[in-house]
Each structure stands twice: as structure tokens, then as C-alpha cells.
Amino acid sequence: xxxxxxxxxxxxxxxxxxxxxVLTYLSAAITSxxxxxxxxxxxxxxxxxxSNLMVTQETLDKLPTIxxxxxxxxxxxxxxxxxxxxxxxxxxxxxSKVTKVNNFLSVFARFIASVSRNIPVVAWALVLLISFxxxxxxxFLALFVGTVGFLTRAFIESIDEAxxxxxxxxxxxxxxxxxxxxxxxxxxxxxxxxxxxxxxVETNIRNATLxxxxxxxxxxxxxxxxxxxxxxxxxxxxxxCIVITVIVVDLMSxxxxxxxx
Amino acid sequence: xxxxxVEGLEKSYTADKQILKNxxxxxxxxxxxxxxxxxxxxxxxxxxxxxxxxEFNEGKIMFNNHDVGNLNKKELRNLRANIGMVFQHxxxxxxxxxxxxxxxxxxxxxxxxxxLLGRYTEAEKxxxxxxxxxxxxxxxxxxxxxxxxxxxxxxxxxxxxLIQEPKLILCxxxxxxxxxxxxxxxxxxxxxxxxxxxxxxxxxLHQVDVAQHYSDRIIGLNKGEIVFTGTxxxxxxxxxxxxxxxxxxxxxxx
Ligand SMILES: Nc1ncnc2c1ncn2[C@@H]1O[C@H](COP(=O)(O)OP(=O)(O)O)[C@@H](O)[C@H]1O
Ligand SMILES: [Mg+2]
Numbered sequence: 001x002x003x004x005x006x007x008x009x010x011x012x013x014x015x016x017x018x019x020x021x022v023l024t025y026l027s028a029a030i031t032s033x034x035x036x037x038x039x040x041x042x043x044x045x046x047x048x049x050x051s052n053l054m055v056t057q058e059t060l061d062k063l064p065t066i067x068x069x070x071x072x073x074x075x076x077x078x079x080x081x082x083x084x085x086x087x088x089x090x091x092x093x094x095x096s097k098v099t100k101v102n103n104f105l106s107v108f109a110r111f112i113a114s115v116s117r118n119i120p121v122v123a124w125a126l127v128l129l130i131s132f133x134x135x136x137x138x139x140f141l142a143l144f145v146g147t148v149g150f151l152t153r154a155f156i157e158s159i160d161e162a163x164x165x166x167x168x169x170x171x172x173x174x175x176x177x178x179x180x181x182x183x184x185x186x187x188x189x190x191x192x193x194x195x196x197x198x199x200x201v202e203t204n205i206r207n208a209t210l211x212x213x214x215x216x217x218x219x220x221x222x223x224x225x226x227x228x229x230x231x232x233x234x235x236x237x238x239x240x241c242i243v244i245t246v247i248v249v250d251l252m253s254x255x256x257x258x259x260x261x
Numbered sequence: 262x263x264x265x266x267v268e269g270l271e272k273s274y275t276a277d278k279q280i281l282k283n284x285x286x287x288x289x290x291x292x293x294x295x296x297x298x299x300x301x302x303x304x305x306x307x308x309x310x311x312x313x314x315x316e317f318n319e320g321k322i323m324f325n326n327h328d329v330g331n332l333n334k335k336e337l338r339n340l341r342a343n344i345g346m347v348f349q350h351x352x353x354x355x356x357x358x359x360x361x362x363x364x365x366x367x368x369x370x371x372x373x374x375x376x377l378l379g380r381y382t383e384a385e386k387x388x389x390x391x392x393x394x395x396x397x398x399x400x401x402x403x404x405x406x407x408x409x410x411x412x413x414x415x416x417x418x419x420x421x422x423l424i425q426e427p428k429l430i431l432c433x434x435x436x437x438x439x440x441x442x443x444x445x446x447x448x449x450x451x452x453x454x455x456x457x458x459x460x461x462x463x464x465x466l467h468q469v470d471v472a473q474h475y476s477d478r479i480i481g482l483n484k485g486e487i488v489f490t491g492t493x494x495x496x497x498x499x500x501x502x503x504x505x506x507x508x509x510x511x512x513x514x515x
Contacts, residue, residue, distance in 0.1 A: 169352035169418075172312055173425060174341035174369025179376035183365065184354045191356075 053236035062234050066222060070241050073218035074249075077204035080140050084147035085197045091148070092155025092193075098164050099185055101177070109152060116149030125211045139215040143204050154196040158189045191260045198253035205249055209242055263287040264325060264428060264461050265311065271319035272306055272485075280306050282485045284320065288478075290428070293455040293462045295472035298482035299505050304465040307482065308431045311463070312344045313337060325428055342369025345422025345430040345460075349437045351414040355407035359398065359417050362406055363389045366424040385424070392420045396450065412443025419450060423460075430454065432464040436471070448475050469501055 028035060093099045095109030116124075125142035132138040166184040175183075212220020219242060226234040270284035280303045288294050296304050309315035311322060313329060322329035324340065332340060345366070353362045367385055368376045381389075393399040396416045398409075406414055415435060422430050432451065436444035452475050455462045466472045472479050473493040481489030481496075481504035489500045 163354075165348065165350055165352040166354045168314065169346065169348060169421070170365055170368065172314055172341055172344070172346040172431075173366050173421070174338040175365070175376065176338070176368070176373045178373045179368045179371075182377045183368070183379075184357075188354050188356050 052232040053239075054233060055237045055240060056233045059231075059233040059237050062237065066219070066234075066238055066241055069219045069222045070245060073208045073212060073220070074205055074245060076136065076140055076218060077143060077208045078201055080143035081147050081197060081201045081204050084144050084200070085151055085193075087148050088151035088155050089193070091152040092159055093181055093185070095152060095156045096159035098160055098167050099177075099181055110156070113149050113152035113156070116145045117153055118149075119146075121146040121207045122210060122214065125214045129215060134216040136215070136217040139208065139211045139217050139220075142211050142215075143207060146207070147200050147204060151196055151200060155189070155193055158192045158196070159185055162188045162192070194260055195257050198256060202246065202249055202253060205246055206242075262289070263323075264290045265463070266323040267311075267320070268322075269320035270307075270310060270317055270322065272303070272310060272315065272317045280485050281310070281317070284487055286480055286487065286490060288429075288461055288463060290461055291455055291459045292477045293452060293464065293475060294478045294480060295476040296463065296465045296480045296482055297467060297469060297472050297504060300467065302482040303485040304482055305433050308433050308463065308465055311429075311431060312341050312346065314346075338369060342425055343428050345425050345427035347415070347418050347422050347430060347432040347435045349434040351406075351411070351418045353406045353414055353417055353421075356405060358403050358405055359393065359409070360389055360402045362417055363393065363420045363424055366421040369425060389420070389424055392423050396420055410443070411439050412446055415439065415443070415447050416450070419447070419454075423454070423458075427460060429461045429463065432462060434465050434467065437467065444471070451475070469496075 027033075091109040091112060094101055094105040095113065097106070100106035119127075121142055124145050125138060128138045128141050128145075132141065163185045166188065167180055170180045170184050208218060209220045209223065212218035213224045214220070216224075219238065223235060223238045223242075226232075226238065265288040267284055267286050270281055271279065272281040273279045284307065296307060298304055306315055310317040311324065311329065313332075317330065320330075325343065327336070327340060329340060354365070364379075364381055364385065367381060371380070390399060390402065393402055396419060398413050398416050398420075401409060401413060406417060409417065418435075419430075430451075435451070436447050439447065448471060451462050451464060454460050455477075464472075464476070473496060476493060478490065478492055479496055480487055481500060483504050483506065488503050489496065491500075
């Protein structure tokens with residue numbers, strides 16, 4: 001009985017692998033992507049990067065403008081994330097099974113979460129571009145919408161997981177809804193929620209660059225501009241600055257996480 | 262005069278299965294009454310009907326001369342403030358300190374804003390420390406609850422119930438997650454709460470010997486029906502088999 005099952009499992013694995021190999025081969029053939037050729041270009045690409053993406057002395061003149069744009073983008077991401085976090089806090093509380101006010105609001109919150117989360121931020125930016133045009137509001141909204149979706153979902157899960165039992169206990173003492181949410185649910189879930197918000201700040205600083213290319217604002221615009229001017233030295237500097245910012249934010253949020261958890 | 266009177270109580274969560282059937286019993290002030298029965302018998306449901314954590318379908322519950330089934334929102338809050346509850350898994354807020362968890366027991370008497378701002382009177386704080394001391398956990402007052410052992414956490418849970426100054430405490434399997442030593446401490450505490458403080462206790466248990474040792478009266482529940490009520494001395498092998506489903510019966514149905 002058991003051996004039969006194991007043999008069946010092994011066959012399933014083999015068939016599964018075969019299907020993947022066939023699919024890979026087919027898709028390579030259809031798109032006429034040659035794996036070997038692809039590999040062969042890698043050394044050349046690296047060589048090109050080294051010769052062109054060098055930060056030179058004269059590009060450093062551009063540093064103040066780059067930093068200014070970078071700061072603008074960073075603060076925009078932080079603003080979009082924190083405002084989204086406040087909205088998500090309410091949606092999370094209303095959406096959770098444990099703290100829902102009524103079924104309608106709960107379904108509504110979950111619906112908002114899944115719609116905004118399952119559409120990538122870049123897609124949101126493209127959609128919002130149509131109605132808001134190329135300006136920083138569009139970028140802000142794109143990040144905001146995506147973040148609300150993600151955080152609402154994360155908050156709902158945190159609340160569901162962490163507070164069922166204490167909500168029951170406080171209800172049984174005759175506490176009011178807001179006493180329960182404010183004094184049991186939020187204190188219990190706050191560290192985890194902050195952790196999620198920090199994660200979204202990091203993600204959004206990265207996303208903001210991409211969104212900025214589309215909406216023509218912030219550091220993304222700077223990147224795009226020099227890229228199109230074929231000024232690869234400045235492009236390299238911009239990239240370096242973005243990488244450093246992301247790493248710094250990452251280190252800071254890891255530190256905050258360690259303190260609060 | 263009885264503090265709690267249950268008449269013809271019926272409860273079903275779904276149309277196809279009735280959980281509680283025609284439950285009748287009375288409890289006098291200061292009594293410690295145990296409800297025993299196999300798991301799934303409906304013990305937890307019965308307890309939760311009394312403070313309306315679960316809405317019952319039929320019957321009448323009178324608590325302290327109030328009709329439990331017929332209360333508006335404010336009266337229901339007041340009812341719950343007058344009934345403490347102790348849980349198998351303690352149901353504390355793990356990240357908060359012991360003293361904060363104890364003071365949660367006062368929310369039932371406060372406005373939403375007072376509760377949110379944590380406005381407690383001096384008397385309330387003194388009472389909280391007095392209770393912690395009485396239960397022997399005052400040295401942990403400022404520790405987070407998740408740093409305490411199970412037995413200590415359950416004592417915090419009991420403090421939270423006691424600070425409500427309740428007339429009745431409902432305990433849902435208070436010792437089911439504890440080791441024998443802690444179990445004894447908790448049961449001794451509940452006993453002294455009923456005898457010394459005069460607070461009525463209704464305790465769900467699944468250990469028959471514990472129920473026999475501590476209760477003034479025992480209610481035996483099987484498949485949602487009361488199949489026994491009486492004192493510990495009246496609970497014989499035959500009744501225990503009836504409550505838990507006897508071996509011979511199992512053989513016949515199997
Ligand atoms: N919220 C609920 N929804 C549906 N069925 C429930 C719910 N709570 C309990 N039940 C069912 O009611 C029966 C009695 O449960 P419970 O009162 O917890 O029994 P006990 O505490 O004696 O183990 C069980 O069959 C259980 O599945
Ligand atoms: Mg139970």
C-alpha cells in the first residue's frame with residue numbers, strides 16, 4: 001500500500017519534470033530565445049557595464065540635484081506608506097473576523113484589499129496616468145493604492161491570528177468595542193503592524209523609482225532622462241545613490257524591528 | 262433565593278444539530294457548581310449562554326432577578342460586568358503587563374473614553390494590587406504576561422475576573438492546560454473565592470475526581486442534556502457511566 005503510493009509519487013515527479021522541460025523548450029523555441037547565445041553575451045555585458053557605468057569626476061557635479069530628487073522620492077514613498085497605513089488600520093480592523101463591526105464592512109474591506117493588491121503598482125501607475133496625467137500625484141496615488149491593499153491584508157491576518165482570545169475575554173467583561181480594539185487588539189498587534197509598514201516603506205522606495213520613470217517625477221525621472229541622453233556615468237551615480245538609500249533604510253528598519261519585537 | 266435560574270434552555274448553531282436540549286437548573290449565591298461531561302457535550306456553550314457570549318434560542322435565564330435574554334445593549338454590558346469569566350487558555354493580552362491585564366476587568370464599568378485613556382481610580386489600582394498580592398503574584402505585576410507560567414497566567418485571569426467585583430464567575434475548563442500542582446492551586450483558589458468571598462462559581466471540568474473534591478453540586482451533561490444533578494456523594498459509578506457513556510452501551514451500539 002505504502003510502497004505503491006511512493007512509486008506513484010515518484011512517477012508524478014518524473015512526469016512533472018518532463019512537462020517543465022518540454023514547456024521550457026517550447027517557450028524558448030516560440031520566442032526564438034537561444035539559451036547558449038544568451039549565456040555568451042553575459043561577459044560582454046559585464047565588460048560594457050565596467051567601461052560605461054563608471055562614476056566620473058564631472059558627474060559628481062550632478063550629485064546635489066540627484067540627492068534632492070532622491071530625497072523627494074524617499075519622502076513621497078514614506079508619506080504614501082504612512083497614509084496608506086492609517087487607512088489600512090481601519091480597513092484591517094473592520095475586515096478581521098475577530099473585530100468586524102458587520103459583515104458588509106468586512107467583505108468590503110477584504111474586497112478593497114484583494115483588488116488593490118492583486119494589481120501591480122506599475123499597472124496602477126499606468127491606469128492612474130490616464131486620469132491624473134504625468135505628475136507626482138499619480139505616483140503618490142499608485143503607491144498609496146498598492147500599499148493599502150497589501151497592508152490591509154497583512155493587518156487582517158495579524159489581527160485574526162493574535163487577538164481572538166483576548167477579544168473574547170474583554171467582551172465577557174462588558175468592554176465596549178473601542179475599548180477592546182484600543183486596549184487589547186492594537187497593543188497586541190502593533191509591533192507586527194509596524195514591521196509590515198517598514199517593509200512597505202522599503203518596497204515603496206524601490207517601487208517609486210520605477211513609478212517615477214512612468215510618471216516623470218522624482219529620481220525615476222532623473223534616471224530616465226540621463227538614460228535617454230546616453231549619459232551612462234550619471235545613470236551609474238543615480239543607481240548607486242538609490243542602492244545606498246535602500247540599504248540605509250533597510251538597516252534602519254531592521255534596527256527598529258529588533259527594538260520593538 | 263437563587264442567583265441563577267435556567268429554564269428550558271435550548272441552543273443550536275445549525276438547523277440540523279441541537280447542542281443544548283431543555284436545560285433546567287438553579288444555583289444559589291456562594292455555591293461552587295461543576296459541569297462535567299465528555300468533550301462536545303455542550304459545556305462551553307452552556308456557560309456562554311449565561312453571559313450571552315452565545316445567543317440561545319429557547320428558554321429563560323434569570324440572573325440576579327434580571328431576564329438575561331431580554332436586555333438592551335447597556336443592560337447587557339452591565340450583566341457582563343457582573344459576571345467574571347475565566348478561560349482554559351487564560352485569554353490575556355500577552356504583550357501587556359500583568360497589572361494592565363488585571364485592570365481590563367474594570368472596562369465594563371467605564372465609558373469608552375475612560376477605558377481608552379486608561380483612567381483608573383486610586384481605589385481600583387489599590388484593589389488590583391491587593392488581589393495580585395492575595396493570589397501571590399504581586400512581584401510579577403510589571404512583567405509581561407507572556408513571561409509567566411501557565412498557572413501564574415491563570416491567576417492573572419482570575420484577578421481580572423475578581424476586580425469586576427462579580428456575583429458569579431464562569432470558568433471554562435480553568436485547569437485543562439495546567440499541570441497537577443498548578444491545577445490544585447487554581448481549584449483551591451476558586452473554592453476559597455466561593456466560600457470566603459461568597460462569589461458563586463460555575464466551573465466546567467472534565468476531571469470527575471476534581472469536580473467531586475471541590476464542588477458543592479455537580480451537573481452532568483451528555484449530548485446537550487442534563488443527565489445528573491446532585492452532590493459529590495450522590496455521584497456513583499452508574500451516574501458517571503451515564504454522563505460519559507458507559508462501556509456496555511458502547512459495546513451494544515458498536
Ligand atoms: N460557534 C460554533 N458554531 C457551530 N458549532 C459549534 C460552535 N461552538 C461549538 N459548536 C458545536 O457545539 C458542540 C458543543 O460544543 P462545546 O459547547 O464546545 O462542548 P464542550 O465544551 O462540552 O466540549 C460541538 O459539537 C461543537 O462542534
Ligand atoms: Mg469546551
